[in-house]
Amino acid sequence: MADPTWPGERLVTAAQRGDVDAIGALVSGSYPNVRRFARSLCATPEDAEDAAQEALIILYRKIGMLRASGALASWMFRIVRNECLRRARTVLRNDAPPPGGAVRSAEDEALERLDAGRVAAAVAALPADQRRVLIMRDIQGHSGRMVAEALGLSTPAMKSRLHRARRAVRLAVQAVPDSAFGGDAGENAC
Missing domain, CATH: 1.10.1740.10 (RNA polymerase sigma factor, region 2, helix turn helix motif)
Structure with a gap:
């Protein structure tokens, strides 16, 4: 649905x-x-x-x-x-x-925007079923029950997809080491 x-x-x-x-x-x-x-x-x-x-x-x-x-x-x-x-x-x-x-x-x-960009790219890379659940639940703020009903899923199935989606986004964001963006932000602090 x-x-x-x-x-x-x-x-x-x-x-x-x-x-x-x-x-x-x-x-x-x-x-x-x-x-x-x-x-x-x-x-x-x-x-x-x-x-x-x-x-x-x-x-x-x-x-x-x-x-x-x-x-x-x-x-x-x-x-x-x-x-x-x-x-x-x-x-x-x-x-x-x-x-x-x-x-x-x-x-x-710059670091904040890079983080937002990495999250957006990770969400866009999700499989469609996981992306829909994540967007409806975490971005649009719908209740779990409403998301499950709108997508024609049971609540446990919706929660499972949401968990997989969140985990995939977290892993994708963590996969890019901070050193790729110039190292620790506090290294050169005055």
Whole structure:
């Protein structure tokens, strides 16, 4: 069973065929999920809002490129992830201080964004059944029972997939040694 919080496959198919009303409904129906993805991946609320809007523009322009109408959530997750990473790289290149007062070191910000990027890549690499459970439960915040019902699983089966997904993400994130990113962040502290 598909995730009920995303627009249905019929709407996606109609949008892919160029139905203007379907495209509008698809973009507005996807917004809450895209925004949630962006808030979990981007460094600042402003970047998250900008990334969500950019992702929806890409959805609007390129819906015809989506191969499977049931893959909307994973496609949008990749678009949002890429947009958040692009924004992080832009901030690092411009050395702009973050809005809101306290200035963190560039190294701390880079490490935080690298971690977010590694998590996003690990989630995107999961098998579809595990990725759906992880996204619905941990990113979208749905209850275990709701996730199990939406996916047509028993609660124990949903918990098993969620456990495997979390473990795979944890192992993928831990597989990249800190030394690959310049060593311990505290080594060169003044």
